[in-house]
Amino acid sequence: MDSLVSIIVPVYNAEKYLKRCVDSILKQDYPGFELILVDDGSTDGSAQICDAYAAQDTRIRVFHQENAGVSAARNLALDMAKGEYIQFLDSDDWVAPEATRLLVGSLERYDCDMVISDFYRVSGERLAQKGDIEEEKVLSRQEFAACMIENPADFYYGVLWNKLYRRRIIEEHKIRMDTEISWCEDFLFNLEYIRHAASFYALKVPIYYYLKRKGSLVSQGMSISNTVRMKINIFEYYNGFYKDVYDQEDYADIRFQVYSFFFAAAKDGGVPWVLLPGSKKLGEERKKICREEIEGGGAAIRKHRMNRIFEYQLELTAKKNSLSSDDALILCALEECGPFTGPKRLAQVTELSQRRVYMSLQRLAHKKLVEEKKLPEDAGEKPSVKEGEKREKGKGKVSAFSLRPEAAKVCRDFRHLNEDLEKICFAGFTEEEKEQYVKLEQKFDENLVRFMIREIPETAPQQDEPSVFHQVTSV
Numbered sequence: 111m112d113s114l115v116s117i118i119v120p121v122y123n124a125e126k127y128l129k130r131c132v133d134s135i136l137k138q139d140y141p142g143f144e145l146i147l148v149d150d151g152s153t154d155g156s157a158q159i160c161d162a163y164a165a166q167d168t169r170i171r172v173f174h175q176e177n178a179g180v181s182a183a184r185n186l187a188l189d190m191a192k193g194e195y196i197q198f199l200d201s202d203d204w205v206a207p208e209a210t211r212l213l214v215g216s217l218e219r220y221d222c223d224m225v226i227s228d229f230y231r232v233s234g235e236r237l238a239q240k241g242d243i244e245e246e247k248v249l250s251r252q253e254f255a256a257c258m259i260e261n262p263a264d265f266y267y268g269v270l271w272n273k274l275y276r277r278r279i280i281e282e283h284k285i286r287m288d289t290e291i292s293w294c295e296d297f298l299f300n301l302e303y304i305r306h307a308a309s310f311y312a313l314k315v316p317i318y319y320y321l322k323r324k325g326s327l328v329s330q331g332m333s334i335s336n337t338v339r340m341k342i343n344i345f346e347y348y349n350g351f352y353k354d355v356y357d358q359e360d361y362a363d364i365r366f367q368v369y370s371f372f373f374a375a376a377k378d379g380g381v382p383w384v385l386l387p388g389s390k391k392l393g394e395e396r397k398k399i400c401r402e403e404i405e406g407g408g409a410a411i412r413k414h415r416m417n418r419i420f421e422y423q424l425e426l427t428a429k430k431n432s433l434s435s436d437d438a439l440i441l442c443a444l445e446e447c448g449p450f451t452g453p454k455r456l457a458q459v460t461e462l463s464q465r466r467v468y469m470s471l472q473r474l475a476h477k478k479l480v481e482e483k484k485l486p487e488d489a490g491e492k493p494s495v496k497e498g499e500k501r502e503k504g505k506g507k508v509s510a511f512s513l514r515p516e517a518a519k520v521c522r523d524f525r526h527l528n529e530d531l532e533k534i535c536f537a538g539f540t541e542e543e544k545e546q547y548v549k550l551e552q553k554f555d556e557n558l559v560r561f562m563i564r565e566i567p568e569t570a571p572q573q574d575e576p577s578v579f580h581q582v583t584s585v
Contacts, residue, residue, distance in 0.1 A: 112140065112141060112142030112214075113142060113193075113194045113195060113214060113218070114142050114143065114144060114192060114193040114194055114195075115140070115142060115143040115144075115193045115194070115195045115196075115197055115210055115213075115214060115274075116143070116144050116146060116187070116191035116192060116193030116195070116196050116197070116277065117135055117143050117144070117145045117146065117197045117198075117199065117210070118146050118148070118184060118187040118188070118191065118196065118197070118198050118199070119131060119132070119135075119145065119146070119147050119148070119198075119199045119200070119201055120148050120150055120180045120183035120184055120187070120200070120201065121147055121148060121149050121150060121152060121156050121157075121160060121183075121201045122149075122150040122151070122152050122156070122177070122180070122183075122201070123152050123153060123154045123156060124152070124154075124156050124201035124202055125152075125154040125155045125156050125159065126202075127201060127202035127203075127321070128156055128159050128160075128201050128202075129159065130204050131199060131200075131201050131202065131203060131204050132145070132147070132159075132163055132170075133204075134204035134205050134206075134207075135199065135205065136167065136169075137207050138205070138207060138208075138209065138210045138211070139207050139208055139211055139534070140208075140210040140211035140214060141537070143169065143193070143197075143210055144169050144170075144171060144191075144192060144193060145167075145169055145170045145171070146171050146173070146187040146190060146191060147160040147163070147164070147170065147171070147172045147173070148172075148173045148174075148175065148183040148184070148186050148187050149172065149173070149174045149175070150175060150177055150178060150179065150180065150182070150183040151174075151175060151176045151177030151178070156201075157174060160172045171190065173186055173187070173190065178289070179289060179292065180287075180295075181287035181288060181289045181291075181295050182287075182289050184198070184270075184287050185286045185287050185289070188280065188286060191277060193277060194276070194277060194278070195213075195214060195217065195274055195275065195276060195277060196274070196275040196276075196277050196280060197209075197210060197213065197273075197274055197275075198270035198271045198273075199271055199318075200271055200320075202321050203271065203318065203319055203320050203321050204318075204319045205317060205318050205319065206316075206317045206318070206319075206396070208317065208426065209317035209318065211530070212227070212313060212315055212317055212426070213225050213227065213274035213313070213317070214274065215526070215530065216274075216311050216313050217274055217276075217311065219526065220248050220309070220311045221309070222248055222308075222309040222310055222311045223275075223276055223279060223307035223308055223309055223310065224273055224274065224275060224276075224303065224304070224307050224309075224310045224311070225273060225274040225310075225311045225313055226243070226266070226267075226272060226273050226310060226311070226312055226313065227241075227272045227273070227312075227313040227314075227315060227316070227317050227318065228240060228241035228266075228272070228313070228314055228315060228316040228317075229241075229266075229271075229272045229316050229317070229318040229319070229320050230316045230318065230319045230320065230395065231320050231322060232319050232320060232321050232322060232392060233322040235391060235392050236389050236390070236391060236392060237319070237389065237390060237391075237392050237395060238389040238390070239316045240265070240266065240316070240320075241266060241312075241314060241316070242257065242260075242261055242264055242266040242267070243257050243266075243312035243314075245312070246311075246312050246313060246314040246430055246431075246519075247311070247312060248309055248310070248311050249309065249310045249311070249312065250308070250309060250310075251304065251307065251308060251309075251310070251355060252355055252356065253310075254304065254310040255304070255351075255352065255355045255356075259352070262348070265320070267297070267300065268294065268296060268297035268300065269296055269297075269320075270296045270299065270300070271318055271320070272317075272318050273300070275303060276307075279303060279306050279307060280303065282306070283302070283305075283306045285299060285302050285303055285306075286299075287299055291344070293344075294344050297344070298344065301348065301351045304351070305351065305354060305355075313430075314429070314430045314431075314432075315426055315429050315430050316395075316429070396425065397421065397422065397425060399418055399419075399422060403418070404418055419531065419534065420531070421435070423527050423530060423531060424438050424439060424442065424527065425438075426527075427442075427520070427523045427524065427526075427527050430523060431519070431520050431523065433520070434470075434473070436462060436466055436469075436470045437470050437473055437474055438520075439460050439462070439470075440456060440460060440462075440467065440470045440471065440474060440480075441474065441479065441480070441513070441517060441520055441521070441524070442524050442527075443456050443459045443460050444456070444480065444511060444512070444513050445513060445517075445521045445524055446459075447459060449512040449513070450483055450485060450510035450511065450512045451510060451511060451512070452508060452509065452510050452511070453467045453468055453471065453509065453511070456471075456511075471511055475511075477516075478514055478516050479513065479514055479516055479517040479520065480511050480512065480513055480514060480517065481511065481512055481513075481514050482509055482510070482511055483509075483510055483511075483512065484507035484508065484509065484510075485507065485508055485509075485510050486507065486508075
């Protein structure tokens with residue numbers, strides 16, 4: 111059974127953006143969540159929108175309070191939350207359909223206390239991926255603090271909405287937002303949580319769309335006097351945090367880095383778009399799947415449907431590992447086909463042209479993810495004429511490829527991909543139904559293999575004994 115996630119959204123005069131935010135949550139492919147909307151005394155139509163959603167979906171709970179600020183709204187939601195995990199959104203932002211599933215899957219798979227993910231920074235019709243920790247891995251508290259000290263005022267660490275938290279830790283240590291401050295309060299919440307968390311996982315998939323708007327705190331800035339006064343108060347806590355995380359001798363080594371926080375400005379990755387590498391037009395960051403494309407029955411539609419869900423999941427694995435879709439597909443095929451597989455076999459399995467397979471293998475070899483080995487011709491696949499000419503010069507040797515040890519992390523992600531696909535396909539199945547399906551699928555696959563490799567009979571079948579092909583196609 112899926113663990114319950116409490117998704118918290120404070121709402122204040124967000125009428126223009128609220129529906130997009132809530133709809134993105136309701137479209138999550140992770141079913142086990144409750145959505146807590148806290149209307150903080152909105153004066154536009156936000157309260158009515160919240161109530162209308164709650165009337166339509168029992169997973170949504172709405173609370174109304176007099177205007178007391180975003181921290182008070184989040185605290186009220188934390189008091190009311192029932193989930194095992196806590197996820198936050200801002201009402202003018204939105205999330206990818208796989209956001210909650212990837213957050214929960216990472217936290218449970220690596221048994222950590224916090225997941226922190228990359229996000230998209232959206233400005234107008236353009237977006238770009240934003241992150242900080244380069245390697246996707248599990249970090250100890252001290253390792254995470256060491257990463258954070260390099261960019262102490264970065265949104266990646268300071269905000270709530272690109273993270274997943276364990277509610278047990280929040281409640282055991284009575285962690286809440288400080289309602290007395292109006293700047294950096296989410297960062298203080300994170301620092302207090304990190305004090306009591308043991309391990310952290312950096313997810314290199316952007317799952318959150320942060321909308322850069324005029325009039326936001328980051329856009330308009332604050333007066334110098336207010337900034338200095340707040341930073342002095344917050345710095346005391348920040349400095350104390352690092353004294354707790356590091357012993358006295360190690361703290362002495364990083365003291366000047368800790369003090370750099372006082373001079374740091376809040377950063378969300380904002381630079382002019384012409385200078386921003388990797389920026390894309392909003393909507394082009396993921397391949398979309400529309401209902402009309404995958405609806406229907408029959409062998410062709412079923413094949414297309416499975417291909418699309420596999421491609422959709424594979425794209426996430428490619429993003430996590432900074433690979434192209436072709437390269438991720440070739441690595442996946444190599445892992446499943448076994449060591450020293452030839453390009454022709456890879457082209458058959460992936461349905462890519464041999465030219466694309468060769469280009470992908472060259473890129474992967476350059477990244478030291480695959481290795482090439484020359485095998486005797488009778489140990490490999492039959493060559494085409496053009497390939498045969500090359501092989502003749504190579505004295506009867508053929509090229510075959512295998513995964514290098516450096517590809518282990520990507521292969522681990524492929525196994526996770528298969529686990530996620532299985533969860534998607536078996537959602538709503540009982541264990542008995544699942545076991546029965548697996549047995550029937552094995553028999554189904556055996557029938558297909560038996561049919562496809564059966565030799566053509568030397569004599570045509572009698573009229574009263576229809577061929578196997580006719581029996582199958584007439585069903």
